[in-house]
Amino acid sequence: MELSGTVLWGEDYEPVEGTLVVEDGEVVRLDEELTDSDDVVLPAFVNAHTHLGDSIAKEAGRGLTLEELVAPPDGLKHRLLAEASREDLVEGMRRSLRFMEATGTAMTLEFREGGVPGVHALREAATDVDVEPFVFGRDSVDVLDVADGFGASGAADGEFGRERNAARDAGKPFAIHAGEVDASDINPAIDLDPDLLVHMVHAESLHLDRVADNEIPVAVCPRSNLVTDVGLPPVEDLLERTSVALGTDNVMTNSPSMFREMAFASKLFDVDAPDVLRMATRAGAAAVGANCGVLEAGRDARVLVLDGDSDNLAGVRDPVRAVVRRAGASDVKRVVLP
Structure with missing residues (x-):
C-alpha cells in the first residue's frame, strides 16, 4: 500500500x-x-481515556455535579447502566466505536464497568469494528482474567492494593483516576505505583514532582473536566514532567472525537501543535505499550x-x-x- x-x-x-x-x-x-x-x-489517534458504556445515555444529567453523574454506586450513570439491557449496552458501545473508527481513532483505553460481563460486552461490541479497545476492567480482581488491565475509580473509593498487586502479578497495567474533584486522592493513588493516572486536575507541586520521579504517564480529559465543572488540568506543568495523553472520557457528556479534544486543548493551553498531536497519538499508545x-x-x-x-x-x-x-x-x- x-x-x-x-x-x-x-x-x-x-x-x-x-x-x-x-x-x-x-x-x-x-x-x-x-x-x-x-x-x-x-x-x-489513540484515545487515552473513555467510558463507552455511557453511550446509552448521551447528554443525560444536565445540571448534575460530577458525583451525581458518575460516582459509584448511585450516580446517574451507574443507575442507567444497571437498568440497560445487555443488547442496548452493546449496540451503544458499537456505535461509538464506529464513530471513532470513522474519525480516525485506532485505539481507545477504556475503563469498562460491569466486571467480567462488562468486558465481554465490549469485546462483542468491537466485533467487526477496527478500533482496538484496550480494556481496563473494573469492579473485581477476577476481571484481570479477561481484561487488558485494571482501572480503579479512585483512591477515595477504596484502597485498591489487592487489585494493584493482582495486576502486577498478571503482568498487566494498573490505571486509576486521581485529582479529578480535589487533591486528596492523588498521593494515595501515586502510592499504588500506577502505570497511568487519569485527570490530575488538582495536581500540586508535590504531586507533579512525584509523577516526574516515578515517571508515571497521565491522561487528561479537559473537555470533560469543563463540563463537570471540576477545573482544568495543569497541562503545561504536566508536560514538563511526564508523558501526557489526551482522552475524551464519558460518552455521556462528550463525543469521542479526538479532533474536538485536540482543538479544545490547543486553544485553551499554551502547548504547541506537535505536542498536542503527540498527546492524541503517541502518548496514549506508549502508556500501554502499543506499537x-x-x-x-x-x-x-x-x-x-x-x-x-x-x-x-x-x-x-x-x-x-x-x-x-x-x-x-x-x-x-x-x-x-x-
Whole structure:
C-alpha cells in the first residue's frame, strides 16, 4: 500500500512531501518525492481515556455535579447502566466505536464497568469494528482474567492494593483516576505505583514532582473536566514532567472525537501543535505499550488520511497546526486500521 501527500513523519511529526509505503500492516519507509496529492497523512489517534458504556445515555444529567453523574454506586450513570439491557449496552458501545473508527481513532483505553460481563460486552461490541479497545476492567480482581488491565475509580473509593498487586502479578497495567474533584486522592493513588493516572486536575507541586520521579504517564480529559465543572488540568506543568495523553472520557457528556479534544486543548493551553498531536497519538499508545501513534519504519500502520483540498483545509500553510486546530470529521478521506 502506498499513501502519498504531506506525511507527518516521525516523533516530531515533521511534514514531508512523499509516499508512505506500507506492507503487511507495517510502515516500511517514507519515500521523499514530489507528488500530485494534497492529502495529509498522519498516525491514527489513540484515545487515552473513555467510558463507552455511557453511550446509552448521551447528554443525560444536565445540571448534575460530577458525583451525581458518575460516582459509584448511585450516580446517574451507574443507575442507567444497571437498568440497560445487555443488547442496548452493546449496540451503544458499537456505535461509538464506529464513530471513532470513522474519525480516525485506532485505539481507545477504556475503563469498562460491569466486571467480567462488562468486558465481554465490549469485546462483542468491537466485533467487526477496527478500533482496538484496550480494556481496563473494573469492579473485581477476577476481571484481570479477561481484561487488558485494571482501572480503579479512585483512591477515595477504596484502597485498591489487592487489585494493584493482582495486576502486577498478571503482568498487566494498573490505571486509576486521581485529582479529578480535589487533591486528596492523588498521593494515595501515586502510592499504588500506577502505570497511568487519569485527570490530575488538582495536581500540586508535590504531586507533579512525584509523577516526574516515578515517571508515571497521565491522561487528561479537559473537555470533560469543563463540563463537570471540576477545573482544568495543569497541562503545561504536566508536560514538563511526564508523558501526557489526551482522552475524551464519558460518552455521556462528550463525543469521542479526538479532533474536538485536540482543538479544545490547543486553544485553551499554551502547548504547541506537535505536542498536542503527540498527546492524541503517541502518548496514549506508549502508556500501554502499543506499537502505533507514530509513522516510522517498523510501526504498526494505523494511519489517518485527510483531504488537504477540502473546503476546510485548502490553503493551509502549517499542516500540523491544521490537523490539531482546524480539521474535523468531514476532512477524513481514509482510515487505515489493519
